[in-house]
Amino acid sequence: MPARSFDSARFYSIGFAAIALLVVTVSLGLFLGTETRRQFGEIQDSWSDYNGEVGQKGVWISSIRGHLGYGGIIHNFKNYVLRRDEIYFHRVDSQIHQFNEVVDAFLGQTRNEAERKALLELQATIGLYSRNLQVAQQAIQKGRGTAAVDALVRIDDSAAKQALADLEAIWTRTRVMSTRRIFSAVAQGQKLIGVGFASIVALVLAALTIGALLVFMLGDMRAALERLARELSARRKAEAGETRLASVVEQSPATIVMTDTDAKIVYANRRFRELTGWSSDDVSGQTPKFLQSGDTSPETYEDIREKLAGGEEWHGVFRNRKRDGTTYWADTRILPLLGPGGDVQNYISIGEDITERRQAREQVARAQKLEAVGLLAGGIAHDFNNVLTTIVGAAHLASLDAPEGSDIAGEIEQIEIAAKRAQSLVHGLLTFARREPGKPQPVDLCGVVKEVARLLKASVPPTVKLDCSDAVGHKMVMADHTNLHQIVMNLSRNAAEAIGGEEGVISVRVAAVDGTPPELAERADGWMVMEIADTGPGMSAETRARLFDPFFTTKPLGKGSGLGLVVVAGLVEEMGGRIEVDSAPGEGAKFVIYLPATSQPEAAQEQRQSETPRGHERIILVDDETEISATWRRVLMRLGYQVEAYTSSVVAAEKLSATPKKFDLLVTDMVMPDLSGEELANHARSVSPDIPVIICTGYSPSAIDVTGQAPVILAKPIDPQHLARHIRAELDANAVK
Incomplete structure (x- = not known):
């Protein structure tokens, strides 16, 4: 077959077209890259603005609202005036300091005059509360009535409420503007991506066209040598394919084992040998039974045989045994290799070591x-x-x-x-x-x-x-x-x-x-x-x-x-x-x-006395569980004590307030509704500073803060003799003072 003539003019035309296409492609790529980088910069800047200043101000505003809302400065200030409990005084004082720290941080950050005006208005109102807190304390200490104190320190906080509303409105507007900026940048980026995709499609079509022309031209040039080159290329590809296949299988990160139709191993790759510790000579001619650890049921092996016999693939997890006796978990696929006629020539097993993954999951x-x-x-x-x-x-x-x-x-x-x-x-x-x-x-x-x-x-x-x-x-x-x-x-x-x-x-x-x-x-x-x-x-x-x-x-x-x-x-x-x-x-x-081990002597253990210590003092006993309070009352009365038991911590607190000198000792549970044992102990110390306190708890709390001498903490369930000794010790120690 004669070779077709070579057209040099067509060759140079196609070459120039390819160069022009390359220049256009590079230019378009640079343009799209520059524009994409600019749009990402815009998105990053707008997001930083939204996530930085707007987000931080949102945190400050939320903190300010928390200090002015329920349980905040104003609420606790009113509770102090009405209830005259020093705990509310300290809460208000602490919350005012925290409020001023937040406002000062906000003022140091913002340059918006409207925000600064609102913050200064809020700070001024809280300043009035701070000054009136001292006034209220002095009035309460002088014994003035609740109505008189309330009239003396009443503050009009409507301006502060409006200032907080203005501050939140400014923040909302700023957040909306930042969000719009982000959306605008993202929309521009999406348009740019659309242009990029359209350009790429056009360039691909042009490249395919020129490629087809180049193939046609090269066909003219190599017509005479085509048959010889094809034969030589096929031979080299076959040799290279075999080499690559052998290299891929040998260096695969998965274990690969090939057997004949009698399940005898004819090949095992390097990963299998490294993982199991068995050499090629050790496994050649053997069946995979030497890998069995005994954890796989006979039913599983029967299922494998049935599927392979039907030409199907089997997938499952084995726990295999290594040469040193240890085991590993392998996610395994076993499949038949079919010959040209469709008959099974070999079986291949591909496994992945999942031991670490399984241990991590466990x-x-x-x-x-x-x-x-x-x-x-x-x-x-x-x-x-x-x-x-x-x-x-x-x-x-x-x-x-x-x-x-x-x-x-x-x-x-x-x-x-x-x-x-x-x-x-x-x-x-x-x-x-x-x-x-x-x-x-x-x-x-x-x-x-x-x-x-x-x-x-x-x-x-x-x-x-x-x-x-x-x-x-x-x-x-x-x-x-x-x-x-x-x-x-x-x-x-x-x-x-x-x-x-x-x-x-x-x-x-x-x-x-x-x-x-x-x-x-x-x-x-x-x-x-x-x-x-x-x-x-x-x-x-x-x-x-x-x-x-x-x-x-x-x-x-x-x-x-x-x-x-x-x-x-x-x-x-x-x-x-x-x-x-x-x-x-x-x-x-x-x-x-x-x-x-230790060379130190054994710590001294508490010696149990032959007789439980007794007494005649007056004890107030508080536990919200009726059975516990009744049982302890009977135990302590058998020991001679005068006991008043309560299941309500609020009622017990009222009793202590009414007769602060009546009781010699307080025994209370820790976890109770309304007033906890810690709060009840602090109330008892406020009306009777020297009263001993024993707090009983079902589990050890992280910290108990009681004014005055630290209370005795006993873990439930409490042995009656153990409780009696602690009661006697606390009463005796208090009597010595």
Whole structure:
């Protein structure tokens, strides 16, 4: 076939057209780029103006309105005049200072005369309130009546209200203008984008046209060599394609494994070898069974075989085993490779290592569960401790009337033990929720083990033997006594429940550690280890992996909350220690806890007196729970005290105001409607500055601010003897003054 003639004029024409198109394209691109940058600059400037000055002024105006609205300066000023409570005086004084700081900041920022006029009007009005606050205080101190004081300090604040309205109107207009500027800049940018897209489409069409002409021209030039070049190019592409394919597969970030139709491995890429630790020689000729960790069910493998046999792809997640025995999670696709005739020639598996992603997701889920536990603990603590307080108090009253050594006395003792266990549970929940932090101090670990053993003997089946022979002597650790008691109790009870009705042994061992345990820091006083082991049924690997997850439990519904071991892990971590678990099915379980040892002597524990201290003083008792106030009243009256009990803090406050010298001591709950225990204590101190105060709370508040001597804070549920000793101590200390 003869080659077509070469037309040089057409060649040069097409070349000049291509150069012209290139110049037009570059010029248009520079123009569009410049205009786009300018429009983005305009949007940025307008947004900065909106988000900066307008946004800040909005915050200041909101703060000013808050100071002038309900609960603000004017409202608290009127409350002070009407109620004459010094707390309102201090609130007004503090709010005036805060108001002046906001207005001064606003004045330093704005140059708008209308805004400055409105701000100065507001400042002048609040200045009148500031001066009249002192006038009102002096008038109240002189004993003048409410109407007279109100008439003396009454202020017309209509001008201030109008000034605030003007200030908000100016801000609204400024915000609208800034918004319009943003919208205008965005609209111009959108138009520019439309022009750009239209220009690009036109240039593409022109380029396609010239490209077609160039192809036609090159066809004329290379007609003679076309067949030879095509054959040579095809050969080179085939060779390069094979090389690239091999390189891509070998360097792929995914694991790629190819098997024959008998599922024997014929190829595994570099990523697979690096991830699993197996070499090509190790896996060649084997089936993928050596990767199985035992977590995949037989039904899954059957599903894989059925889909591959039908020519379909299978997708799922495997937990595979590495050469060193560890495992990894792989998101895997297995598909058949078909030959030219449509028959299956090989199978290929493509996997992605998702171990880190899965662990991150599990950590997020665990954190969400921990947060839920924290909210739950804080929500129920107050009410639950109130119930326990009633139980403990009623049991104490019953024990006073029960004959010593009688059956009823034994039953009452069991009630007290159960209440203390419930108290320990609530304390653990509060500690876990970080609402009640522990107080580390030197504690005898063996002594705590003996305390728990005494409590467990009354609750574990007789078939379960508790062996504490390896927990002898004095092994001192730095820990919170109550938290340590909770750890030993939870692990021991879990061991007893694991053994169930079968015969078994729970053994507790305490010993000093030689050297420093793994993953823990070296300490001058070293470390102590406590091991709690049982001969129960043991745990599977899956159960061990989820053992410290919130709400995870293997117990039947209603038999466990899944929080006990979570609390234990949190307490051990708070003490600076570490907990390990060693268990296998049929081999029991062993918990190993490392705790910081100490050479300091044990902190002095409160010595219980043989007899509860008594008295005859007058006590005012306040708790909004009727059962608690009634129980405490009966307990204290049995001890000889004269007690007036109230379930309304407001009524109690009125009683204190009416007879401020009648009472020798105030005992009050913390969380109550109308007036909290803190507010009631401050009111009591305002009418009787020297009155001792004991505040009882279901959970430890962050801070309690009471004027005068700091009150005694007791955590519910309160042991009656513990309460009686604190009452006696406060009354005796006040009598010495």
